[in-house]
Amino acid sequence: MEKNDIVTVVTVAGEFVGKYVTSGDGSITLGDPRMLVYGESGNMGFARGICMTGVENPDEATFQSVVFVTPTNEEIVKAYRQATTGLIT
Numbered sequence: 478m479e480k481n482d483i484v485t486v487v488t489v490a491g492e493f494v495g496k497y498v499t500s501g502d503g504s505i506t507l508g509d510p511r512m513l514v515y516g517e518s519g520n521m522g523f524a525r526g527i528c529m530t531g532v533e534n535p536d537e538a539t540f541q542s543v544v545f546v547t548p549t550n551e552e553i554v555k556a557y558r559q560a561t562t563g564l565i566t
Contacts (some may be wrong), residue, residue, distance in 0.1 A: 483558075
């Protein structure tokens, strides 16, 4: 992984997408992290942050107890960029 690659982080608390910053000692730090959420009809989207009571749209977050990290699907990368920048690609 290179800095600013868009990656998916799966934890016991959920699934998150963001820009890779750094990792080590079982943790990973993401820039512009977003939690994946699912609507009643099964559609997927991004929360305005990473938890219900946290700061809206944090600049960075470090995740512990990571189950796995994987490159993010290109369609999700496009949706993430639209959600974080407002630009449609």
